[in-house]
Amino acid sequence: MPGPSLVAILREAPACSCACHETLTIAERTQGIAALYRFDDAMHGWGYRPDYTIGADARFRAAQGRADPRDRVIQVRDDACVYRRLVGFAVHEILHALVGDPTQANHGLPWGLPYGVPAELSPTEEHAYLDRYNRQEAIAFVGVAPLARALFDIDWAVYTARDVGTYGLAGGWSVVDVPPGYRPVPHVDRVNQPSKYLARARKLEDEARAWLDDARLAELIARFEEVEARGRRGARPAPATLATKLPRENPFA
Numbered sequence: 001m002p003g004p005s006l007v008a009i010l011r012e013a014p015a016c017s018c019a020c021h022e023t024l025t026i027a028e029r030t031q032g033i034a035a036l037y038r039f040d041d042a043m044h045g046w047g048y049r050p051d052y053t054i055g056a057d058a059r060f061r062a063a064q065g066r067a068d069p070r071d072r073v074i075q076v077r078d079d080a081c082v083y084r085r086l087v088g089f090a091v092h093e094i095l096h097a098l099v100g101d102p103t104q105a106n107h108g109l110p111w112g113l114p115y116g117v118p119a120e121l122s123p124t125e126e127h128a129y130l131d132r133y134n135r136q137e138a139i140a141f142v143g144v145a146p147l148a149r150a151l152f153d154i155d156w157a158v159y160t161a162r163d164v165g166t167y168g169l170a171g172g173w174s175v176v177d178v179p180p181g182y183r184p185v186p187h188v189d190r191v192n193q194p195s196k197y198l199a200r201a202r203k204l205e206d207e208a209r210a211w212l213d214d215a216r217l218a219e220l221i222a223r224f225e226e227v228e229a230r231g232r233r234g235a236r237p238a239p240a241t242l243a244t245k246l247p248r249e250n251p252f253a
Helices: 006-011 026-045 056-065 082-099 123-142 143-153 194-211 214-231 239-249
Strands: 049-051 073-075 116-118 172-175 180-185
Touching: 006 026, 006 239, 026 049, 026 082, 026 143, 026 239, 056 073, 082 123, 082 143, 082 214, 116 123, 123 143, 123 172, 123 194, 143 214, 194 239
Parallel strands: 049 073
Antiparallel strands: 116 180
């Protein structure tokens, strides 16, 4: 089951290590909360249920283990930080939905990725199979700041979980467990083969930046706004009202 609602986590948000409540103005925090409500509406428009409980990475690994094609929960929060981290995670998930298949669990990305492939897949097809995921991940990684700025008018720093995308790069030494029905792929690991990993990752990210030009951003924003409108719920107060109220109600939110 999904965790607390967005309203609940914002009303109970603790101070974060970034000290957002000190480094961002009330106006910027209001912007951030308005962005999160728009994200929440879009996720519901796609038929997902966002889970805002801290510890997204561990819960996502558990979902991978279940590999349930009916799973519609999206894990989006791995840190106490609401603004720089949670907003960044939200934009990352928006991009995954926009370039993936949101009619499916996990935006249409097979649960075994990025370190495994279906057991029946020929070894000669591993690179091509992983490439689709890698390209989507690169877009969702490098697109966070441009989309936050273009869609939400956010020009302060928002962060993803890491300083480089998480890619399945076949041809390395590392092997990890994968869900049933998949087989692990020896992959290039950023800890054990950092130079090789970063060189390949940065190439993917450079290509993603070139793809994500102004025309593409405009197209993605139009699609987001369409699904946002579909998911907007009339039962809760207007997001603009909540966005203005919450930073004053909770000094950390």
